[in-house]
Amino acid sequence: MQNHEQKVARISKLLKERKSTNPVSFKKKAVSHQVPKTKDKTYNDEKIDLSDLNEIIEINKEEQTCTAEPGVTFFDLVKETLKYDLVPFTVPELKTITIGGAVSGASLESMSYKYGGFHDSCLLYEVITAKGEILTCTSENENKLIFQMVHGIFGTLGIISKLKFKLIPAKQFVKVVYEKHKTLEAYKQATWEHYQKKDFDFMDGIIHSPTEYVLSMGNFVDNAPYTNRYDWMKIYYLSTKKRKEDYLKTAQYFFRYEKGVTNVSPKSFLGRLFFGKFLDTTKSLRFVEKFHSIIPENQIPITIDLFIPFTRLTEFLNWYQKEINHFPLWYVPYKIVRHYEWINPEVKNKNKGEELFIDIAIYGMKKKEGKNYYKMMEDELTAVGGIKTLISNNYYTEEEFWKTWNKKNYDEVKKTTDPDNIFRNLYTKMCRTTQGLE
Numbered sequence: 001m002q003n004h005e006q007k008v009a010r011i012s013k014l015l016k017e018r019k020s021t022n023p024v025s026f027k028k029k030a031v032s033h034q035v036p037k038t039k040d041k042t043y044n045d046e047k048i049d050l051s052d053l054n055e056i057i058e059i060n061k062e063e064q065t066c067t068a069e070p071g072v073t074f075f076d077l078v079k080e081t082l083k084y085d086l087v088p089f090t091v092p093e094l095k096t097i098t099i100g101g102a103v104s105g106a107s108l109e110s111m112s113y114k115y116g117g118f119h120d121s122c123l124l125y126e127v128i129t130a131k132g133e134i135l136t137c138t139s140e141n142e143n144k145l146i147f148q149m150v151h152g153i154f155g156t157l158g159i160i161s162k163l164k165f166k167l168i169p170a171k172q173f174v175k176v177v178y179e180k181h182k183t184l185e186a187y188k189q190a191t192w193e194h195y196q197k198k199d200f201d202f203m204d205g206i207i208h209s210p211t212e213y214v215l216s217m218g219n220f221v222d223n224a225p226y227t228n229r230y231d232w233m234k235i236y237y238l239s240t241k242k243r244k245e246d247y248l249k250t251a252q253y254f255f256r257y258e259k260g261v262t263n264v265s266p267k268s269f270l271g272r273l274f275f276g277k278f279l280d281t282t283k284s285l286r287f288v289e290k291f292h293s294i295i296p297e298n299q300i301p302i303t304i305d306l307f308i309p310f311t312r313l314t315e316f317l318n319w320y321q322k323e324i325n326h327f328p329l330w331y332v333p334y335k336i337v338r339h340y341e342w343i344n345p346e347v348k349n350k351n352k353g354e355e356l357f358i359d360i361a362i363y364g365m366k367k368k369e370g371k372n373y374y375k376m377m378e379d380e381l382t383a384v385g386g387i388k389t390l391i392s393n394n395y396y397t398e399e400e401f402w403k404t405w406n407k408k409n410y411d412e413v414k415k416t417t418d419p420d421n422i423f424r425n426l427y428t429k430m431c432r433t434t435q436g437l438e
Contacts, residue, residue: 016132039436070100086167089121093257106152110202116337126162130418148341158417171220174253187213205331263364302365312384330361350385
């Protein structure tokens, strides 16, 4: 086995000696958690093999930090950090999301109402440029703009080859309590009160329908009178309708959505009984990745994350109910820790004073002929000052796209890290290449 320096040297050498300027993509050990796109041209790219960058380098209990390679999954990370009674600030909901993917794809979860996204806990990135240069990037050194810009940019500015990030104290169990509300305004009021008090370690929720809202709040606890698991017959999001409280082992809490957030499959009792133990989100994504060329595009359900300013949430959901009306929805409050450098200043100005966004996540929504729901939501998000993650299908024009993302900062970093554009331009990769265009 090679050590970290040897792995990085191999990748650096490959890039330095590469003569072609054709686009490249990354070969990774973990499955991609982007929404599958059957026409995506990156499937046929020349690959740079990053599959061995999947080791935890150090867990420092005194500093409460971890240093690791980008291919480490959160499942493996949590298993190791819990041995020290520590966990990451933010643990995304699926076991095989990687720490590098969490930065590149802007991951969040139920600790985000206090801490923002996983990237907000990061202290250092090691980045390999397209020319094979190895850069150390922090929020304070000469590469500080690179440090901020690799977040949410899907690998188009370089290869993150190492991360150092903060950990927080944890306990072995989580107690969850469920608040039920009948109106959006009552739901919002409860959200804001908990956000201000910071009285729980975790907060997310499920909007089951326009008259049924559940807020789920959790705390680390030392002991549990019982524990539930949601990795076979039981469906977590449905349990939030029925239960007043619940206890889970900490790792089980983090990955309670592993079988699907609101799109659990198989749906039937018998299907889960015979196949539920073996099927999960990762296996489904791996299947689509392998057989993407023969799967009809219209058979892939809509999956999308919509970040909406808290003060515009009522306006957006009124529009959503009228125009789309798909429920249930996953509801995740997200604290704006900083004004991110990758966001266009116009969006920041539109949201001046906003400190809380709500991630409304749609899973498993069927497409209808004649309606492009992705484009409809892009347009409405622009109107309310919202932002969508780029993991789904994207239909922005180039002009529309750069009204949300910061082209000035992006181009400045691109000149340093990828001057020949072998990792593709962000707009091209996420809005055109995924549709089979260039």
